[in-house]
Amino acid sequence: MLTLSRKLSTTRSSSTSIASVSPQIFNPVSQIEQKRKILEHRINFVLDDCKTVTQIKQVHGHLLRRGLGQSCYVVTKLIRILTKLDVPMDTYPRLVFEQVKYPNPFLWTAMIRGYAQQGPLSQAIVLYDCMRRAGTGPVSFTFSALFKACGAALDVNLGRQIHAQTILIGGFASDLYVGNTMIGMYVKCGFLECGRKVFDEMPNRDVISWTELIVAYAKSGDMDLARDLFDGLPVKDMVAWTAMVTGYAQNAQPREALDMFERMQNVGVQTDDITLVGVISACAQLGASQYANWVRDVAERSGFGPSENVVVGSAMIDMYSKCGSVVDAYKVFEGMNERNIFSYSSMIVGFAIHGRAHAAIQLFHDMLKTDIEPNHVTFIGVLTACSHVGLVDQGRHLFATMEKYYGVAPSADHYTCMVDLLGRAGHLEEALELIETMPMEPSVGVWGALLGACRIHRNPDIAQLAANHLFELEPNDIGNYIVLSNIYAMAGRLDDVSRVRKLMRGKGLRKNPGYSWIEAEKGQIHEFFAGDTTHRMSIEIKQALEDLLVRLKARGYQPDLNSVAYDVSDEEKKRILMTHSEKLALAYGLVSTNAGCTIRIMKNLRICDDCHAFMCGASQITAREMVIRDNMRFHHFHDGMCSCGNFW
DNA sequence: GTTGCCATCC
Numbered sequence: 035m036l037t038l039s040r041k042l043s044t045t046r047s048s049s050t051s052i053a054s055v056s057p058q059i060f061n062p063v064s065q066i067e068q069k070r071k072i073l074e075h076r077i078n079f080v081l082d083d084c085k086t087v088t089q090i091k092q093v094h095g096h097l098l099r100r101g102l103g104q105s106c107y108v109v110t111k112l113i114r115i116l117t118k119l120d121v122p123m124d125t126y127p128r129l130v131f132e133q134v135k136y137p138n139p140f141l142w143t144a145m146i147r148g149y150a151q152q153g154p155l156s157q158a159i160v161l162y163d164c165m166r167r168a169g170t171g172p173v174s175f176t177f178s179a180l181f182k183a184c185g186a187a188l189d190v191n192l193g194r195q196i197h198a199q200t201i202l203i204g205g206f207a208s209d210l211y212v213g214n215t216m217i218g219m220y221v222k223c224g225f226l227e228c229g230r231k232v233f234d235e236m237p238n239r240d241v242i243s244w245t246e247l248i249v250a251y252a253k254s255g256d257m258d259l260a261r262d263l264f265d266g267l268p269v270k271d272m273v274a275w276t277a278m279v280t281g282y283a284q285n286a287q288p289r290e291a292l293d294m295f296e297r298m299q300n301v302g303v304q305t306d307d308i309t310l311v312g313v314i315s316a317c318a319q320l321g322a323s324q325y326a327n328w329v330r331d332v333a334e335r336s337g338f339g340p341s342e343n344v345v346v347g348s349a350m351i352d353m354y355s356k357c358g359s360v361v362d363a364y365k366v367f368e369g370m371n372e373r374n375i376f377s378y379s380s381m382i383v384g385f386a387i388h389g390r391a392h393a394a395i396q397l398f399h400d401m402l403k404t405d406i407e408p409n410h411v412t413f414i415g416v417l418t419a420c421s422h423v424g425l426v427d428q429g430r431h432l433f434a435t436m437e438k439y440y441g442v443a444p445s446a447d448h449y450t451c452m453v454d455l456l457g458r459a460g461h462l463e464e465a466l467e468l469i470e471t472m473p474m475e476p477s478v479g480v481w482g483a484l485l486g487a488c489r490i491h492r493n494p495d496i497a498q499l500a501a502n503h504l505f506e507l508e509p510n511d512i513g514n515y516i517v518l519s520n521i522y523a524m525a526g527r528l529d530d531v532s533r534v535r536k537l538m539r540g541k542g543l544r545k546n547p548g549y550s551w552i553e554a555e556k557g558q559i560h561e562f563f564a565g566d567t568t569h570r571m572s573i574e575i576k577q578a579l580e581d582l583l584v585r586l587k588a589r590g591y592q593p594d595l596n597s598v599a600y601d602v603s604d605e606e607k608k609r610i611l612m613t614h615s616e617k618l619a620l621a622y623g624l625v626s627t628n629a630g631c632t633i634r635i636m637k638n639l640r641i642c643d644d645c646h647a648f649m650c651g652a653s654q655i656t657a658r659e660m661v662i663r664d665n666m667r668f669h670h671f672h673d674g675m676c677s678c679g680n681f682w
Numbered sequence: 683g684t685t686g687c688c689a690t691c692c
Contacts, residue, residue: 245686411691
C-alpha cells in the first residue's frame with residue numbers, strides 16, 4: 035500500500051496539465067473522436083466477454099501493443115471487470131492502474147470502488163485521499179461507491195465524514211445518485227431517521243429514493259409508515275410495489291401482502307420473480323391452498339415457474355407444504371431443473387412438519403450425494419423429523435456428528451430440537467442433562483421444549499424447574515404459567531395449581547387469544563376466535579357442533595376438562611371447550627363444503643388435547659379428511675386417527 | 683460509468 039501511495043502522490047505535480055494534454059475533450063465531435071467512440075465500443079464488447087483473468091490479460095496485452103492499453107477508458111473498464119471477478123485489488127488491478135499517467139476521476143473511482151468492495155474500507159479511503167491530493171475532483175459515482183461500501187461495512191461514522199465531504203465540496207449534496215446512496219448507507223447502518231432527513235432535504239428524488247425508505251420502514255416493522263410513503267409516491271414501479279408486498283409478507287401480514295399484489299396486478303404493473311417470492315411467502319403463512327394454486331398460475335404465466343427459477347421453486351415447496359399438501363410440495367421439488375440448499379431444506383422441513391420422518395431423512399441422504407452441503411436449517415429439519423416420530427437414536431447420531439462430519443456447529447435451536455426429541459420420547463433426565471451441558475446460555479426455546487415434554491409425560495418436578503427458568507426469561511408470557519398449572523392439575527397437586535394461578539393473576543396476565551382460519555369457496559378466508567359468535571353462520575355452526583358432540587359422546591368421547599386453564603365450574607369448562615376456535619372452524623368447514631373435500635384449518639397456537647381427540651372422532655363419524663396446521667406441525671386426521679400418532 | 687425489491691430455520 036505504501037508503494038501505491040508514493041506512486042500516487044507523484045502524480046500530483048503533473049495533474050495540473052491534464053487539460054492541456056487532452057485537447058480533444060474540448061473539441062467538437064471530430065472524426066478522430068468518432069473513431070475513438072467506435073473503438074471504445076469494440077473494446078467494451080470484447081472485455082465484457084472475458085470470463086477469466088487470463089483472457090483479460092490477453093486482451094490487455096493486445097491493446098498495449100496497439101498503444102491503447104494505458105488509456106483511462108480501457109483501464110477503467112479493465113478494473114471494473116477485474117473487480118467483478120473479485121481479483122484482489124493489490125495484484126493485477128493495481129499494476130494496470132499504476133501504468134496510467136493521468137488517471138481521470140472515473141478511473142480513480144473504479145479503483146476506490148474495487149478496494150471498497152473487497153475491504154478493508156480504509157484502503158478505499160487512502161485512495162480517495164490520494165485522488166484529492168492529486169488534484170482530481172471526485173464525481174458523483176465516487177461518493178456512490180463510498181456510501182455503498184460504508185453501508186456494506188455498517189460504518190456510519192465514516193459515512194458521516196463522507197456525507198460532510200459532499201457538502202464541503204459543493205454541488206454533490208443535491209445530486210440524485212449521491213443522495214440515494216447516502217439514504218442507503220444510513221438505513222443499512224440502522225440510522226433510519228438520518229436517511230429520512232436526507233430524503234426530506236433532497237431537491238430531486240426519484241422512485242429509488244422512495245423505495246429505499248419504504249424498505250427501511252418495512253424492515254423496521256413499521257408498515258404504516260411504509261404505506262404512508264408508498265401512497266405518496268407519485269410514480270410507482272414494479273420494485274416499489276414489490277417492496278410493499280414483501281414488506282407485508284415479512285411482517286406477518288399475509289392478507290395485506292396479497293391485497294397489495296392484487297392491486298398491483300390490477301394497475302397492470304409487471305411481476306418479476308422477486309415479487310412472486312413475496313406473494314408465495316404470504317400464501318405459505320396464510321396456508322391458503324386456493325391462493326397457492328392461483329399464485330402458481332401467475333408465476334407460470336409470467337415466465338417464472340418453479341421449474342425454471344430456483345428461488346421461486348424453493349419458496350413454492352415451502353408454500354405447498356405449509357398449505358397442507360406435502361404431495362404438491364414434492365411435485366414442485368421433483369420438477370425443478372436446478373436445486374439448491376433452500377430447495378432441499380424446505381422440502382426436508384416440509385416432510386418433517388407433516389410427520390414424514392423417513393422421507394425427510396431419505397431426502398437428507400440423497401442431498402449428501404450431491405455437492406450441496408447441509409446448513410443449520412437442514413439439521414433443524416432432520417432433527418424435527420426425528421422428534422415428531424420418536425426416532426431417538428437416529429436423532430442422537432445426527433446431532434453428535436453434525437459438526438464433525440458436516441461442519442455445522444449446533445446452535446441453541448438445534449439444542450431445542452434435541453431437548454424436544456429426548457423429552458417427547460420420555461428421556462426427561464437426559465434432556466435436562468443436555469441443557470445443563472450446553473455451551474451457550476439455555477434459551478427460552480430449550481426450556482419451553484422441556485416444559486412441553488413434562489406435560490406429555492406428566493412430570494411436575496422437572497416441569498417446575500423448567501418453568502422457573504422460563505418465568506425468569508419471559509416473565510410476561512402467560513403460556514408457561516398455564517402449562518405448569520395444567521401439569522400440576524394432572525398430577526392432582528391442587529395447592530400448586532392455585533399457587534401458580536395466583537402468581538398469574540398477580541401479574542395481570544391474560545391468555546394469548548387463540549384463533550383459527552379456514553379457506554372457503556372462492557379462496558375467502560374465514561377467521562374464528564375462541565368463543566366467537568360473530569360469524570354470519572354462527573347458528574348453523576353451533577348446531578353442527580352440538581350434533582357432532584352427541585354422536586361423539588355415544589362413541590365414548592369425554593371432554594378433557596384439563597384443557598381449560600380457568601377456575602370455573604365443569605359445566606363452564608365444557609362450554610369453553612366447545613367454542614375453541616378450531617372446533618368452530620371445523621363446524622364451518624363441515625356445513626360449507628361438499629363431502630369428499632378435505633377440510634384444512636390453520637391455527638395460531640398449539641392444538642389442545644381435547645380438540646385433538648375431538649378431531650380424531652369427527653374424522654371417523656363424518657368420513658371427512660381434516661388437516662390442521664398448528665404452530666408446531668400438521669395433523670392429518672383420517673378415519674379416527676391422526677398422522678402424529680397422538681405424539682405431539 | 684452508480685442507486686431500490688429475494689426463499690428454508692428462528
